[in-house]
Amino acid sequence: MRLGIDLDGVICNWTKRAIQMLNARFELDLDECGESPHWDWIEENITKKQWAWLWTAGVERGMFATLELLPGAFSALQRLTRDHRVFLITNRPQASRRDTIYWVSKFLPFNFQGIVTTKEKWEIECDVYLDDKPENVQALRAHRFTSYQVLFRRQYNEYFDWNPIVNNWIGFERYVRVLERRLV
């Protein structure tokens, strides 16, 4: 199968890295361990100027080159890339591409079919998608209604009612394995 998998908030912990960089640069005291309680939490707790800095100088200073992997992502992707064609599909800015490719080759040295930077994730045709953003799974369902659009449950998307949902990588791998058996 073709699997289309999001990066930030699914494979790696963008929130933590963004908060660390903001705290260091602007001497803030945002909680570096906690997860965003809702989607726009960081943006609402800093100034417009700081938010703009994060997406310009922050990107240039390697925000996307030094992210932590989320639990379970490494082993699950190691196995899934053996058995399936896996695309990493992200809405990161184009300026992040070099760091994204560097980070994936360093931390996930597996056989990916591609690393795609796009806002229209449905342009990449896949059988199963995994994403943590409600608007993304909705758009994928609208454009690719025969695929499976799986929401990765995080604290900041708890309000959103969806089916199917997985709570972690064990859940996602199990979901893929069930589909495999159904398709044989």
Ligand SMILES: [Mg+2]
């Ligand atoms: Mg995401």
